[in-house]
Amino acid sequence: MHAETGDEGGNMLRSWLKWGETEVEEEAPTLPPQEYRVSQAIEWEGGEMILSMGPQHPSTHGVLRLALVTDGEIVKKVTPHLGYMHRCFEKHAEAVDYPGVIPYTDRIDYLASMSQNITYALTVEKLMGLKVPERVEYIRVIMCEFNRIASHLVSIGTYGLDIGAFTPFLWCFRDREKILDLLEWVSGARMLYNYIWIGGLARDLPEDWVERAKSFLDYFESKVDELNNLLSYNKIFIERTAEVGILTAEKAISYGVTGPNLRASGVKWDLRRNDPYSIYDRFDFDIPVGIDTYGPLGSCWNRYMVRVWEVQQSIKILRQALAVLPPGDVQEAIPKKIRVPKGEVYARTETPRGEMGFYLISDSSDKPFRLKCRAPSFSNISAIVDMLDSRTMIADIVAIIGSIDIVLCDIDR
Amino acid sequence: MIQAIKVYFANVFTGIWTVLVGMRLTFWHLFTPSVTLQYPDEKWELPPGARAQLFNNIDDCIGCGFCVKVCPVDCIYMDTVRTGPGEDLGKTTTGNPKRLHVLRFDIDMAKCCYCNLCTIPCPTECLQMTPKYENSVYNRANLLYHYATYTPDEAARIRAEAAKREAEEAEKRKAAAAAKAAAAKAAPKEGAAKGGAAKPAPVGQEIAAKPAE
Numbered sequence: 001m002h003a004e005t006g007d008e009g010g011n012m013l014r015s016w017l018k019w020g021e022t023e024v025e026e027e028a029p030t031l032p033p034q035e036y037r038v039s040q041a042i043e044w045e046g047g048e049m050i051l052s053m054g055p056q057h058p059s060t061h062g063v064l065r066l067a068l069v070t071d072g073e074i075v076k077k078v079t080p081h082l083g084y085m086h087r088c089f090e091k092h093a094e095a096v097d098y099p100g101v102i103p104y105t106d107r108i109d110y111l112a113s114m115s116q117n118i119t120y121a122l123t124v125e126k127l128m129g130l131k132v133p134e135r136v137e138y139i140r141v142i143m144c145e146f147n148r149i150a151s152h153l154v155s156i157g158t159y160g161l162d163i164g165a166f167t168p169f170l171w172c173f174r175d176r177e178k179i180l181d182l183l184e185w186v187s188g189a190r191m192l193y194n195y196i197w198i199g200g201l202a203r204d205l206p207e208d209w210v211e212r213a214k215s216f217l218d219y220f221e222s223k224v225d226e227l228n229n230l231l232s233y234n235k236i237f238i239e240r241t242a243e244v245g246i247l248t249a250e251k252a253i254s255y256g257v258t259g260p261n262l263r264a265s266g267v268k269w270d271l272r273r274n275d276p277y278s279i280y281d282r283f284d285f286d287i288p289v290g291i292d293t294y295g296p297l298g299s300c301w302n303r304y305m306v307r308v309w310e311v312q313q314s315i316k317i318l319r320q321a322l323a324v325l326p327p328g329d330v331q332e333a334i335p336k337k338i339r340v341p342k343g344e345v346y347a348r349t350e351t352p353r354g355e356m357g358f359y360l361i362s363d364s365s366d367k368p369f370r371l372k373c374r375a376p377s378f379s380n381i382s383a384i385v386d387m388l389d390s391r392t393m394i395a396d397i398v399a400i401i402g403s404i405d406i407v408l409c410d411i412d413r
Numbered sequence: 414m415i416q417a418i419k420v421y422f423a424n425v426f427t428g429i430w431t432v433l434v435g436m437r438l439t440f441w442h443l444f445t446p447s448v449t450l451q452y453p454d455e456k457w458e459l460p461p462g463a464r465a466q467l468f469n470n471i472d473d474c475i476g477c478g479f480c481v482k483v484c485p486v487d488c489i490y491m492d493t494v495r496t497g498p499g500e501d502l503g504k505t506t507t508g509n510p511k512r513l514h515v516l517r518f519d520i521d522m523a524k525c526c527y528c529n530l531c532t533i534p535c536p537t538e539c540l541q542m543t544p545k546y547e548n549s550v551y552n553r554a555n556l557l558y559h560y561a562t563y564t565p566d567e568a569a570r571i572r573a574e575a576a577k578r579e580a581e582e583a584e585k586r587k588a589a590a591a592a593k594a595a596a597a598k599a600a601p602k603e604g605a606a607k608g609g610a611a612k613p614a615p616v617g618q619e620i621a622a623k624p625a626e
Contacts, residue, residue, distance in 0.1 A: 092485075100485035103528035167439055174448055188464035188542065194528045202529070203462070230438050235424070235431040 047071060051394070055084045059162050059398045062408025064381070066397065073393045080381050085412035093371040098124060098198060098338045101368065106192040108373060109410040112151040114143040115351035117196035122277060123347040123358040124198045127340055135328035136200050137279045142213070142321050143183070143195065144349075145314045149220075150179045151352035152307045152314075155405040159304055160231050162402040163240050168231045175223055178216055185209060199334035210322055217315055217322075224312055232308055241304065242295030245387040245400035252298065255386070256379035259354025260306040261404055264290040265298035271350035278349075283320050285313045300403035307405070310352075340364065353377050353410060377410040464529050465546035467520050469560045473505040473539035476513035480531035480540055488524035489531065492517040494575045507537045515561055516568045522548065523556040 053066040060066065063084035069077040089108060093101045105116040118140050125132065157172030180190045185206060187195040195202045231237055247257070252265040262269055270287045272280040288309035290302030340362040348357035354376025361370040387400055450457060459465070476493040493513040496502060502511040532540050550556055563571070 096485045097483075100483065100530060103485050103526050103530070106528075167435075177448075184463060185460040188460075188462050188529060189527060192527070194530070206460075226438055230435045233431060234435060235428040 048076065053394075053397065060401055061158065061406055062411075064401070064406070064408055064411075066384075066401075068394065068397065070394065074390070075388055075392045075394060075397055078385055078388060078397065080384060082378075082381075082408075082411055085408040087409075087413065089373060089413040090371055093368050095367065097366045098340065098368065101371065102197060103192065103194050105373075106194055107409060108375065108413055109151075109351060109353060109356075109377075109407050110191055111154050111407060112144075112147040112352045113191065113193050114140075114147040114196055115349060116356065117193065118144055118278070119347060119349045119351070119356050120358050121196050121198050122349065123345055123360050124338070124340060126347050127343055127345040127360060127362060128198075128335075128338075130199050130333060130335070132200060132333050133328045133330070134326045136330050136333070138321055138325050139201060139205065139330065140196055141278055141280065141283075142318060142325075143186075143193075145318050145321070146179050146183060146213075148314050148352045149311050150176050150183075152311050153179075155307055155352070155402075156227070156231075156304065156311075159402040159405075160237075162398050163237060165231055165234075165237070168227055171223070171227065171230075175220055178220075182209070182213055182216060185212075197334060198338055200332070201330040204330045210325060213318070214322055217318055221312075221315055224308065224315075228308065232305060238294050238301060241300035241399055241403065243299060244392070244396045245298075245300045245303075245403060246296050246389065247298040247383055247387050249298065251386050252383065255383040257354070257383050258376055258379065259350070259352070260310060261303055261354065261380050261383070263288060264302035264306045266290055271348060271355055275348070277347070283317045285317050288313065300399050303403040303405070307352075338366070340368075348374070351376060353405060353407065354380060373413055375410045375413055377404075377406040377408075380404050381406050381411055459544040459546070461544070462542075463544040463546075464527050464542040466543050466548055467522065467525060467531070467558075468541055468543050469518060469520070470539040470541075471515065471518060471560045471562055473507065473537045474515050474518065474560075475505060475509050475511050475537060476515040477536060479534035479536070483530050483534055485528065485530065486524050486526050488521045488526075490517060490519040490521070491515065494571055497574060497578055505537045505539070509537055514563070514571050516563055516571065518560040520558045520560070521556065522558060523553060 049070050051068045051070050053060060053068055055063040055065045057064075065081040065084065067079045067081060068075050087107075089104055092104050096104070102117055102120060105120045106113040108116050121140075124130075153172040153176040157169040157176075160166075160168040160172075183193065184190045186209060187193040187202060247261070247265050249265045249267050252262050253267065257265075258269070266289060268287050268289050271277070272285075273287055288306050290297045290299075290306060294301055340360075342362055342364045344359070344361045346357055346359045348355050350356075355374070356376050357374035359370075359372040359374070360368055363369040381404060384400060384404065392400075476491065478491060478493070481487075481489045481491050493515050496512055496514060502514070504510050527542070529542055532538075532542055548556075561568075
């Protein structure tokens with residue numbers, strides 16, 4: 001039995017208009033101009049083939065359908081078709097109360113659930129004007145950075161797998177298992193934590209957790225060097241990725257690409273440094289940017305390497321945070337009944353994929369009136385149409401998708 | 414030309430060298446202990462507080478319904494009926510008196526998203542998430558866990574008694590309202606004087622954006 005919101009059938013535009021009380025006349029929908037249509041009849045020009053790198057594919061990192069127009073092996077045009085994973089997150093958020101949205105936010109980007117939890121919690125806390133205790137801030141940063149390492153390990157491992165290297169994949173997952181064990185010890189679940197709540201956390205850290213986390217970091221630091229030796233500076237890997245999928249800085253900014261993809265194109269922009277949220281301004285860490293030793297900026301290799309360097313920076317942040325964790329009660333600021341004043345707010349954070357934002361409109365009831373999620377992978381995948389050059393082949397498309405590091409649940413919410 | 418030959422051989426050398434660096438790593442890996450867990454024979458010990466199967470200790474359940482309200486996917490189904498006068502269900506182990514018959518308490522584990530939001534508001538802590546994770550079944554209907562302990566006959570009898578009590582109370586209320594109306598008619602002047610004081614106008618609704626529930 002789910003509550004209904006607004007009018008019959010949930011015409012979201014109509015209910016949004018009632019809120020702002022302005023009238024907009026609805027015109028009949030027209031088709032978009034020719035070059036933007038996705039399901040157009042494609043003319044056959046002397047031997048071009050349309051290949052559907054379809055939703056079921058081992059290398060598209062999810063149910064992504066890419067319509068490739070190919071001339072032999074060279075890919076002329078790529079069009080992503082999305083929506084196979086759409087689960088109406090924004091509609092669900094209007095039907096459950098504020099704490100009940102958090103399990104839904106977990107499932108937007110399941111590899112880094114804590115990042116979505118914290119973005120949503122920061123959004124609601126911003127609107128409520130709630131201040132959380134110091135211990136909660138530190139633990140949130142620790143969880144997000146552990147999640148960042150885990151997510152990047154998946155990305156690095158599966159990227160190696162796409163290229164053809166099986167060993168780094170299993171080594172990355174072995175190390176990720178150790179992180180997941182730590183996070184399971186804290187929150188009870190391995191992947192979809194529901195741990196960062198509005199105003200605090202679900203549970204406090206168990207005894208000895210900090211020691212186990214520190215010993216994990218000591219163990220893990222040498223593994224990153226192993227990974228570099230095995231995969232990152234391997235000549236075959238570099239040949240496969242260093243001159244492929246070039247995305248220049250201007251194109252990246254104009255497509256709205258954020259996160260490691262933007263930094264690999266040479267733009268030094270990280271929300272943890274440029275628009276700090278939570279307590280990131282207290283930590284000392286570098287922002288890795290792409291280099292052009294092995295090829296131009298904005299190549300697949302740069303995107304991959306920025307993630308490896310980010311893992312090393314996350315280890316640095318974690319060591320600083322674990323050293324100064326203050327004591328306290330993590331649940332004292334959680335309100336008994338969440339009363340959000342009427343208003344609108346937008347808050348954004350840096351997830352492993354890029355900039356994630358939640359735009360919340362509240363009408364002071366116990367459920368959000370409208371919650372819009374700005375997903376980083378959605379803008380990142382839209383840049384793929386411009387990453388092709390005259391020599392991109394189908395195997396390079398696999399390398400390009402893996403380097404953008406999309407998660408379909410994030411694109412389609 | 415010479416440059417091209419040099420680059421060619423340099424590439425060949427770098428290619429072979431980086432592969433050998435990688436192979437040295439994997440060779441030393443042969444002598445490290447294995448991390449694989451031979452699953453059915455060896456099982457991983459989950460930490461306490463791990464979130465797997467939901468369990469409700471129905472003897473402690475007071476039927477408050479907080480878990481039903483808080484569940485984001487509505488996977489808990491509960492029917493309760495108030496106890497009549499003279500029925501005493503006793504107390505829970507935490508000291509709360511039980512005033513409701515919990516005739517049905519079903520949890521659909523196929524819908525459950527394992528978020529643990531239901532165990533937090535439970536006042537007697539009868540609903541817990543246990544670390545039991547091997548719950549697969551061959552028939553999906555078996556994922557609907559029934560926790561109530563009333564047989565269908567008992568449940569039907571209790572419902573019938575409760576319905577009878579409800580009907581009697583409704584009769585009594587109607588009779589009381591009719592008696593009050595008759596008394597009011599018998600003294601119209603007093604009633605008019607009292608009713609003359611106008612009720613305050615209802616507070617105007619704000620922007621009519623409250624979602625209907």
